[in-house]
Amino acid sequence: MYSSSAPNESKGLLAAFEKKYAIKGTYLRLTTTPLVQRFATENDNKANQADVLSISSPAPFESNPQWFLALRPQVVPNIAKWPTKWVHERHMIWTTNIMVVTYNTDQVTAANVPNSWRDVADAKWQGKILLTDPRGSDNYIGWLDAVEKQLGMDYLRKIAGLGVKMTNSGASGAQMVAAGAFALNFPSFPSFSTKLIESKAPVVAKKLTGPTVVSPRSIAIAAHAPHPNTARLYLDWLFSEEGVRILCGITPVSVPADPAGKLGCVPAPDARPIDFNISAERKQALLKAIGIAN
Structure with a gap:
């Protein structure tokens, strides 16, 4: 996973995912601009290292949709439970920091x-x-x-x-x-x-x-992910009630699927993206x- 999130968030989520599914994941943390540059270079060279990309800016997902897998409930079933305003064709808003x-x-x-x-x-x-x-x-x-x-x-x-x-x-x-x-x-x-x-x-x-003020964070699966099935499973788990609870237990964050904070997330009903x-x-x-x- 490539992510611009704080390291403790990525580390904690991957540890919980490994505990549940016995699948070990790794992450690379950089700020958004160098992370996207690295992802783009690897994609252009057909040498993708990342299965999942999570960053704050929606621009790479919107300007280069061919880099990412189309997200549908058939691909990631728990997408169907997510508020539709935060679901896009090839990326999703999964937190509003x-x-x-x-x-x-x-x-x-x-x-x-x-x-x-x-x-x-x-x-x-x-x-x-x-x-x-x-x-x-x-x-x-x-x-x-x-x-x-x-x-x-x-x-x-x-x-x-x-x-x-x-x-x-x-x-x-x-x-x-x-x-x-x-x-x-x-x-x-x-x-x-x-x-x-x-x-x-x-x-x-x-x-x-x-x-x-909140910063929407997007997440997507690479179109040429080295481990596409694991990436789909990871996102489906991340969007589950269990995944949301674990995320919000790791770091104080608001989540579109839990606007009132019932799953332990930070309530943000008046959020301005x-x-x-x-x-x-x-x-x-x-x-x-x-x-x-x-």
Whole structure:
């Protein structure tokens, strides 16, 4: 499996799958862009290594449908149980990862914990914010787009005026917040803090409202998968009630098949999916407002 998810998620799912079916799987974790480049190169050379591809951006699935197997209930039976709005011809949205703020509990008192995205633009956070670089991922520029649509360009300018520093990813951001270098890091994902929280680091990942921004994660089977039957079985298990429960037990995530959180997933009935088709002009305007571009 090729996946841009946090390693603990892929490792935990494959371990549970192996326990149930006695089939051992492996994974490669890279960020979306190099992962897709590797997948494309292997496909072009007819040397596919991955059976399954899981990334946040839907673009590769939509622009290169020939790379992927058509998904139907005859291929993966549990697709029939998935909400149809999240099912596409050759890929499915299987999680909607909530974008969060990560904060240091030694530096942020209970009274000052932010509850909405508007709260992180308060003057009390001057010099204490580590911003995840929006240029590094479609997820992060998508967050910028989503919050601006609700809160406006002046909101972004307020954040820029707080003397924010930047980091390349939410993973490094969580580490730096846990170390006490900053009070807040955003945007991020809960999975980046899971291991830190387990190790008793002073860090919390919190869902904020106004809006609740989510990143839809797609998954698909390679058209030339080396192990197509195993890939079909894996996805069918992943979309089962058991698979959903195990996933949400590994990492705090919302899932289209469990919007109310009855299977242990994070409820996200008011979720606003990020837009992966933001124009270059809009991106430039957003980056300028947040103080990155001229």
